[in-house]
Amino acid sequence: QRRVHGPVGFDFGQIDTFNKPEHYHDYCQINMEDFANNQWRVEHCRLADLPDLNQDNPFVRQTLLNWISNLIKKYQIDGIRIDTIPEVAKDFWTEFSQAAGVFTIGEAFDPRYDYVAGYQGPLDATLNYPLYFELKAVLQQGRSMYDLRDHYKRMGVFREQEVLGNFIDNHDNARFLHCYDNLNRWKTGVVFTLMSVGIPIFYYGGEQGYAGGDDPNNRETLWTNMNPKSALYGFVKAIIDTRKTHQTWASDQIERYVDDNFYAFSRGDVFVATTNVDKTINRTISYHPYHNGEILCDVFFPDNDCILVLNGVFNVVLLNGEPKIFVPRNPSELQAHLRGAVSQR
Secondary structure, three states: OOOEOOOOOOOHHHEOOOOOHHHEOOOOEOOOOHHHHOHHHHHHOEOOOOOOEOOOOHHHHHHHHHHHHHHHHHHOOOEEEEOOHHHOOHHHHHHHHHHHOOEEEEOOOOOOHHHHHOOEOOEOEEEOHHHHHHHHHHHHOOOOOHHHHHHHHHHHHOOOHHHOEEOOOOOOOOOHHHHOOOHHHHHHHHHHHHHOOOEEOOOOOHHHOOOOOOOOOOOOOOOOOOOOOOHHHHHHHHHHHHHHHHOHHHOOEEEEEEEOOEEEEEEOOEEEEEEOOOOOEEEEEOOOOOOOOOEEEEOOOOOOOEEEOEOOEEEEEEOOOOOEEEEEOOHHHHHHHHHHHHHOO
């Protein structure tokens, strides 16, 4: 007998395992307004007309818990990403996470801080949709970068920000460059994704400049276009290398400077400078973790974009909306650089 695992209307008999009406909630469809004001309907009605399992049914509940436990053990899975978590009650996710016994991160596609944070506890973490929506507002819509200060304050409702999944692009949304065709703004979004507190999630194809629209146009073919020598590939690699070398995840994120068009923060000895405008930005930084005489170099142009910390301050210049990431120049590298400069004279 042929078994199916997709949308079947009301003929549950053709579904494998969950083949009885009592395995599902009574029919109703989730409306867009339900997400804002009717959580019961979100948890009990159909999303995109998919039959909605009733996790309060003992057979359904235990079968799902046994399934995830066995799956994790069989394939030795380290962690799982769970889709559309608001459509299922939180008490089930608590048991599901316990049955899995590994790291669990869930998708709550919503900009509300309190709402998304409510799912950290039942699961270990959530995707950082509040950051995603904030970055779009600041980088695409021209909102003040003071909003980022407010954002990080509001993130205090989460139990543990360090394990949230940061992203600027994913398979559910039109790519950043489709919505806003500005490469430096996308680069800034990537810098926040990879350098902010949290677990970075980088969506494939960004390093090739993909700019697809809504699903399925944002799921472009990569294997025919992969170019590890592209400028964007090098840009992303430089950030990842910096993150690894300096182990930024082990250091707090500290705001160092903010105004309407400039936002800077540090993690350990790494200094991140960003802007949301396409013009020259020049800022003097006096609140920082460095000592007089230290030389800081931009990881994207380490040989020709360095600055000196002098009298307790240093100047940051951003051109045409570019982001920069500064790290102290290694003394041995500095000596080699100076010897090379002298030998060329």
